[in-house]
Amino acid sequence: MVQLTRSQAQIKKCTINMHDSPSSGPPVMHAKDSRILGCTTDLKKEDCMELYEKWAASYNEDLADASQNYIAPLLVAQAALASSKDPEATVLDAGCGTGLVAEALAKGSKWTIDGMDLSPAMLKVAEQTGVYRSLFKVDLTQPIDQPDQKYDIVTCCGTFTRGHVGPDPALRELIRLLKPNGVIAATVLEEIWVSGGYKAEADKLEKEGLAKVVSRDLIDYRKGAGDKATLLLMKKTASA
Numbered sequence: 001m002v003q004l005t006r007s008q009a010q011i012k013k014c015t016i017n018m019h020d021s022p023s024s025g026p027p028v029m030h031a032k033d034s035r036i037l038g039c040t041t042d043l044k045k046e047d048c049m050e051l052y053e054k055w056a057a058s059y060n061e062d063l064a065d066a067s068q069n070y071i072a073p074l075l076v077a078q079a080a081l082a083s084s085k086d087p088e089a090t091v092l093d094a095g096c097g098t099g100l101v102a103e104a105l106a107k108g109s110k111w112t113i114d115g116m117d118l119s120p121a122m123l124k125v126a127e128q129t130g131v132y133r134s135l136f137k138v139d140l141t142q143p144i145d146q147p148d149q150k151y152d153i154v155t156c157c158g159t160f161t162r163g164h165v166g167p168d169p170a171l172r173e174l175i176r177l178l179k180p181n182g183v184i185a186a187t188v189l190e191e192i193w194v195s196g197g198y199k200a201e202a203d204k205l206e207k208e209g210l211a212k213v214v215s216r217d218l219i220d221y222r223k224g225a226g227d228k229a230t231l232l233l234m235k236k237t238a239s240a
Helices: 006-014 030-036 045-064 072-083 100-108 120-127 170-177 198-207
Strands: 090-094 112-117 134-137 151-160 178-189 211-222 227-236
Touching: 072 100, 072 151, 072 178, 072 211, 072 227, 090 100, 090 170, 100 112, 100 151, 112 120, 120 134, 151 170, 170 178, 170 198, 178 211, 198 211, 198 227
Parallel strands: 090 112, 090 151, 112 134, 151 178
Antiparallel strands: 178 227, 211 227
């Protein structure tokens, strides 16, 4: 018998056919749940990318399932739209995935939107939406190769989860890309808001005078599954 490594076993667990289920019961949903929540905390970056490469084609369909009701992208878009009345705002959709946030933004504005994600397959789906000016393959666990003060708004939804991107250096880098008084709207899974270091990093950025926490609200993440997230809204200081 071939013995799987721990990472391989985790990927296999996360990519189980969603229609497989005991003959006496409803379809098994835990594999889809695992993929949406980012699988496990110790899944390697390369394995996460492999997971999303395989998932990209059915990602939107899976999340549209009534059992998921993945409402977070809409809430992030609404927060971003409420934060600025600039009709010509430029937006960075960080960890854009297949473009769910950007599509919601495009319905409520004529903003110029760029997107970045680690997964080429996700970026390919995002490109097909037609709402992005540019799309970049970017690893948010590393410094971002983009100039300072480029965007009025940054959105980041579904990226700060288990097994994905941590708060450092991502939050600081996204703040760096904002123009003075620019705003970032980001979700962080409720269960890792404190334990994952996100609260501490937001507090640190505020203490350093780089940004101010405007609000941090507990919102529905996947309403159908009962998952919650912190919706963090931060405003870059004028002098940063």
